[in-house]
Amino acid sequence: MEHTAPMAARRMITAPLLHRESIGASYHVLTFDVPEGSDAQPGQFAMVRGAEWGDAPLLPRPMSYLTGGTTPSILIKVIGEGTLRMGRAEPGEPFTLLGPLGNTWRPPSRNRRPVLVAGGVGIAPLLYFAKQIAADGATPLSIYGGRSSRDLPLEDELSEISETHLTTEDGSRGTRGRVTDVLESLLDAGSEVYTCGPDRMMAAVAAICAKRDVPCQVSLETPMACGYGVCLGCPVPTTDGGYLYACMNGPCIDARLVDFSRSDHAPRKVATTAGGAK
Amino acid sequence: MNGSNVRIGELDLANPVLTASGCFGYGLEYDEFFDVATLGGICTKGLSLEPRLGNPPERICETPAGMLNAIGLANVGVENFCTVKLPTLRERGVTVVANIFASSVADFVKITERLEAEDGVHAIELNVSCPNVTVGGIEFGKDPKLASEVTRAVRQSTKRPVWVKMSPEAGDILAVGRACEEAGADALTAINTIRGMSIDINTRRLRLVALRIVWDLCGAVSIPVIAIGGIATWQHALEFIMAGASAVQVGTASFSDPCAAKHVMDGIAAFCSQNETTVADLIGAARSS
Ligand SMILES: Cc1cc2nc3c(=O)[nH]c(=O)nc-3n(C[C@H](O)[C@H](O)[C@H](O)COP(=O)(O)OP(=O)(O)OC[C@H]3O[C@@H](n4cnc5c(N)ncnc54)[C@H](O)[C@@H]3O)c2cc1C
Ligand SMILES: Cc1cc2nc3c(=O)[nH]c(=O)nc-3n(C[C@H](O)[C@H](O)[C@H](O)COP(=O)(O)O)c2cc1C
Ligand code: FES
Numbered sequence: 253m254e255h256t257a258p259m260a261a262r263r264m265i266t267a268p269l270l271h272r273e274s275i276g277a278s279y280h281v282l283t284f285d286v287p288e289g290s291d292a293q294p295g296q297f298a299m300v301r302g303a304e305w306g307d308a309p310l311l312p313r314p315m316s317y318l319t320g321g322t323t324p325s326i327l328i329k330v331i332g333e334g335t336l337r338m339g340r341a342e343p344g345e346p347f348t349l350l351g352p353l354g355n356t357w358r359p360p361s362r363n364r365r366p367v368l369v370a371g372g373v374g375i376a377p378l379l380y381f382a383k384q385i386a387a388d389g390a391t392p393l394s395i396y397g398g399r400s401s402r403d404l405p406l407e408d409e410l411s412e413i414s415e416t417h418l419t420t421e422d423g424s425r426g427t428r429g430r431v432t433d434v435l436e437s438l439l440d441a442g443s444e445v446y447t448c449g450p451d452r453m454m455a456a457v458a459a460i461c462a463k464r465d466v467p468c469q470v471s472l473e474t475p476m477a478c479g480y481g482v483c484l485g486c487p488v489p490t491t492d493g494g495y496l497y498a499c500m501n502g503p504c505i506d507a508r509l510v511d512f513s514r515s516d517h518a519p520r521k522v523a524t525t526a527g528g529a530k
Numbered sequence: 531m532n533g534s535n536v537r538i539g540e541l542d543l544a545n546p547v548l549t550a551s552g553c554f555g556y557g558l559e560y561d562e563f564f565d566v567a568t569l570g571g572i573c574t575k576g577l578s579l580e581p582r583l584g585n586p587p588e589r590i591c592e593t594p595a596g597m598l599n600a601i602g603l604a605n606v607g608v609e610n611f612c613t614v615k616l617p618t619l620r621e622r623g624v625t626v627v628a629n630i631f632a633s634s635v636a637d638f639v640k641i642t643e644r645l646e647a648e649d650g651v652h653a654i655e656l657n658v659s660c661p662n663v664t665v666g667g668i669e670f671g672k673d674p675k676l677a678s679e680v681t682r683a684v685r686q687s688t689k690r691p692v693w694v695k696m697s698p699e700a701g702d703i704l705a706v707g708r709a710c711e712e713a714g715a716d717a718l719t720a721i722n723t724i725r726g727m728s729i730d731i732n733t734r735r736l737r738l739v740a741l742r743i744v745w746d747l748c749g750a751v752s753i754p755v756i757a758i759g760g761i762a763t764w765q766h767a768l769e770f771i772m773a774g775a776s777a778v779q780v781g782t783a784s785f786s787d788p789c790a791a792k793h794v795m796d797g798i799a800a801f802c803s804q805n806e807t808t809v810a811d812l813i814g815a816a817r818s819s
Contacts, residue, residue, distance in 0.1 A: 262562045264787060301786060311592055312786050350788070477590045477597065478785040482555035484575075484604045485590035494583055495604075514586065 261291070262480065264350040266303050269341050270323060279373065279405040280339045281318065283325040284347060291352060292320035294381035295471060295504040298351030299479040300326065302337055309334045312350065314476045314499075316377040316448075324349070327405060329373035353479045354503045357381050357446055358469060364444035366392040368414065369431050369457050371449020372403050377471050377504075378448055379410055386413040393417075393443075395434050397453075401425035432456045439464055447471070447507075455512035468507040472498040489514035533808035534799050536570070536776050538754045539716035541653055541691050543570040543625060543777060546809050547767065547795040550758050550781035551576055551629035551655065551695075552601065554791075556615040563788040569795060570777055571625035574611065576657050578630070579637050581607035596736070597782060599723075603631060603660075608644045620650030627693065631657040634664045635683045642687045653691040656684060659699065659722045671697030671722070674709035685714035693756065696720040696743070703743055704750040711751045719756040719779065720744050736760045741773060748774030748814065762790060764797025771798075771809065772816040 267284040274280050292298070294317070301312035313334040315326040330339045341347070357377070360366040366385055368378045375396060385392045397419035398404045404425060410416050417434050418426025427434055431449075435457060439445070441464070447457045448471035461468035477483040479499045487495035488502070489511040496502065496509065534545035549557070549566075551573040557566050566572055584604025591598045606615070608630070619626050628651050632638045638656065645651050658671035658680060670676045677694065685692050694710040696703055698721040707718050721740045740759025747755050754777070757770035762783035770778050783790040802808055 264563070264789065299786075308594065309592055310597060310782075310786065348787070474587060475590050475592075477599070477782075478788075480788065481559045482553065482575075483590065483599075483785055484552075484584060484601050485599060487584065487587055487589060487604075489586065 262351060262353060264348060266346050266348050269343050269345045269347060271343050272339075272341055274339070275405040276402050278330050278339075278402075279327060280330070281325055281327050281406075282338060282341065282347075283319075283323050284349065286322055286324055286349075289322045290317075290320045290324045290349075292317040292324055293352065293356040294384050295357040295377050296352040296354050297377075297479070297503060298324070298326070298349045298353060299476070300338070300350075301334075301348050302341065303346035303348050305337065309337075311477050312348065312479070313338075314353075314479055316380075316471070316503075317352065318376045318380055319383075320352075320380075327373060327376040327379075329405075350479060354499055355501075355505075357471075357504045360385070360390075360444045361467075364442055364467070366390070367435070367439065367443045367445045368392050368394040368396075369435055369445060369447040369449070369453075370394065370396045370410075371431060371447075371453040372398045373405070374447075374449035374453075374471070375404075375406055375410065376448075378446060379406055381446065382410060382414050391415055393438065395419065395431045395438065397421075397426075397431035397434075397449075430456075432460060435460055439466060441466070445469070446504075448473075451512065454507070458507035458510070458512065461507060469504050470507045470510060471504050472496075472502040472510070474498045533802045533810075534795075536809055536813070538653070538693075538756065538776055539691050541716075544568070545570045545795050545798065546771060546775075546777035547791055547798065548573055548625075548627065548756070548777060548779045549784060549791050550779035551657065553781040553784050556606075556611070557619055557624055557626070558615060560788060564792045565622075567623045567625075569625070569791055571627050571652065572619075573627040573629045573655055573779060574615075575605050576603050576629045576631045577605055577608045577611050577641060578603065579608060579632060579641055581605065581610060608641045612644060612648050616648055616650055624650075625652050626650055627653045627655050629655045629657055629695070631660045633661060635680050638680050639683050639687050642684050646688050646690075651690060653693055653716070654684065654688060655693040655695055655719060656680060657695050657722065659695070659697040669697060669699065671695075671706060672700045674702070674705045677706045678709035678713040681710045681713035681715050691716035693717045693719050695722050695758075696747070697722050698724050698739060698743065704746055707747050707751050711753050715753060717754040717756055717776070718747060718751060719758055720747055721759050737766060741769065744770055744775050745773045748817070761794065764794045764801065767794050767798060768801065768812065771812050772814070774814040774817055776813055 299312035585602030661667040737760030757775035758779040
C-alpha cells in the first residue's frame with residue numbers, strides 16, 4: 253500500500269509481565285520485560301496472549317504498542333475474556349508477543365502540523381506517536397475524547413508533550429461534547445490528521461478532513477486471528493468496492509481509501525455465504 | 531531429517547508435517563519465522579478459477595466453543611497464484627500442495643489444467659466441502675457419487691497426486707472415502723472444518739472428531755490418510771500417526787504461533803531420535819497392538 257513503512261523483523265517472543273498499572277477499573281498498562289529489545293514503531297501492533305491461558309481464549313489479541321524498546325508496553329481496555337485476563341495479570345506471568353506487526357504512522361509532511369485525534373483506548377498508538385514527534389522537537393496538537401473523565405487514560409502524559417484539548421460527552425472533564433466538535437474549530441489548511449478510536453468516531457473525523465481537503469490517517473480496528481496476513485479475517489471495505497486487510501495494509505492507512513459506510517465492526521451476525529466452507 | 535521421511539503414494543515428503551489450507555496463506559508470509567521449505571509441505575489457500583474477494587466483515591469471532599470463521603474462500607485465483615506466488619515457492623524448493631475448489635466438475639478440471647502447465651506443484655488437494663451448483667447445490671463431499679465424479683475428472687487431467695479432503699458433514703464418510711479411492715485418489719485428507727450455517731467452527735473438540743474419522747478411514751481404505759483437525763503439538767501429531775495417518779496438517783495453530791508447524795516437525799524428529807525409531811515405523815502403531 254501507499255505508505256507501508258519498512259518493517260522491522262517480526263518475531264514471536266515469550267516475555268514476563270514486568271508490571272501492570274491500573275487506571276480506574278477498565279484500563280491497564282501492561283509492561284513487558286524484553287531484554288533483547290523490540291523495534292516497534294508508533295502505529296504498529298503486537299498479537300498478545302497469556303502463555304499459560306491454555307485453550308481459552310484460543311487466539312491472541314491485537315494490541316497497539318504504547319512504547320517499544322526493552323520494556324514494550326500496551327494499554328488495554330477490558331471488554332471481553334482476553335482483556336479481562338490481561339487486566340488481572342500479575343508481574344512475572346509469561347505472555348507471548350508476536351510483533352512488531354503492521355505499518356507505522358506515515359510521518360507528517362514538513363510544512364504541516366500533526367493533529368492527533370484520539371478516542372478512549374485509541375490513545376495508545378497516538379501517545380507513542382506524540383512522543384516521537386516531541387522528540388523531534390515539534391509540538392503536536394491533540395484532541396482526546398471519551399464518554400466521561402474515566403475514559404481518558406494517560407491524558408496527563410499526553411498533555412505534557414502536546415497542546416491537548418479534552419472532551420467528554422458528560423462534561424465531567426474538558427469540553428462537553430465530542431472530539432469532532434473541537435476538531436471542526438481547530439482544523440486549518442496546514443493540518444495533517446491522525447486518528448484512532450471507535451469506527452464511528454474515525455469515520456466522522458475522516459469526513460471532516462475530506463471536506464476540508466486535509467490529509468488524514470486512521471488506525472483500523474477489526475478482530476484479527478493471525479495479525480500477519482494468512483487468515484484473511486481482517487478485511488476493511490475500500491472505496492473501490494474491494495477490501496484491504498488491516499494487518500497487512502494497515503493498521504495505519506489513508507482515510508480516503510476506507511469505505512466507512514460498509515465497515516461496521518459492531519458485533520453482529522456473521523454473514524452467510526453462498527460459496528460454502530470458508 | 532533422518533527417520534522423518536514419509537511416502538504418500540508416489541510422493542516423498544521430507545517429514546510428515548504439512549500446513550493446512552487457509553491457515554498458512556501462500557507460504558510466503560513466513561520469511562522472518564522459519565524456512566518453510568523444511569516442512570513436509572504446505573497446502574495453499576484454496577484456489578478458484580477466478581479471484582474471490584470473500585465475505586464482508588466480520589469474518590472471525592471467538593466464542594467459548596472455539597473460533598468461528600466466515601472467510602468466504604477469499605483467494606487470488608489460480609492464474610495469479612501460478613504467475614505471482616508459485617515462482618517464488620518453486621525457487622525456494624517448497625513442497626507445494628495446491629488446494630482447489632469450484633462449484634462444478636468442469637471448473638475443478640479447468641483449475642487442474644492450469645496448474646498442470648506449471649512446475650513446482652507437488653500434489654493437488656480437492657476441497658469438496660463446497661456445493662455443486664450444477665446439481666442443486668449439494669456438497670460434493672457429502673455424496674459418494676459426486677465425490678467420485680470430481681475425483682475421477684481431476685485424476686484424468688493431471689499426472690500429479692490427487693488428494694481429496696473429506697468433509698465431516700458427509701453422512702457416510704467411509705463410503706465417500708472408498709468412492710474417492712476407487713476413482714483414483716492417491717490420498718485422503720481428513721477432516722475439513724465442521725460447518726454450521728456457512729460458518730466454520732473450529733471447536734476444541736474437532737481433534738477428537740478428527741481422530742475417530744481418521745482411525746475409521748485408515749481401516750476402510752488402503753491409500754494413505756493425512757490427518758487434520760486441532761493439531762497444535764507434536765504429541766497431537768503422533769496420536770494421529772499412531773492411529774494410522776501417514777502425515778498431518780497443522781491448521782489454526784499457526785495463527786497463534788507462526789512457528790507451530792515447525793515445532794511439531796522438530797518435536798517428532800526429536801521423539802524419533804530419542805526412541806531410535808522412524809516415522810514410517812510409527813504409522814499405525816496403535817492399530818497392530
Ligand atoms: C491493530 C489493532 C490495535 C489494537 N490496539 C488496542 C489497544 O492498544 N488497546 C486495546 O484495549 N484494544 C486494542 N485493540 C482492540 C483489541 O484487540 C480488542 O479489544 C480485543 O481483541 C478484545 O478481546 P477480548 O477477548 O477482551 O474481547 P472479546 O471477548 O474477543 O470481544 C468482546 C466484544 O468486542 C468485540 N471486538 C473484539 N475485537 C474487536 C476489535 N478489534 N474491534 C472492535 N470490536 C471488537 C467482539 O465482537 C465482542 O463483541 C486493537 C485492535 C487492533 C486491530
Ligand atoms: C480461516 C480458515 C480458512 C480456511 N480455508 C480453507 C480453504 O481455503 N480450503 C480448505 O480446504 N480448507 C480451509 N480451511 C480448513 C483447514 O484447512 C482445516 O481443515 C481446519 O481448520 C481444521 O484444522 P485445524 O483444527 O488444525 O485448524 C480453513 C480454515 C480456517 C480456520
Ligand atoms: S489478521 Fe489474519 S490476515 Fe489479517
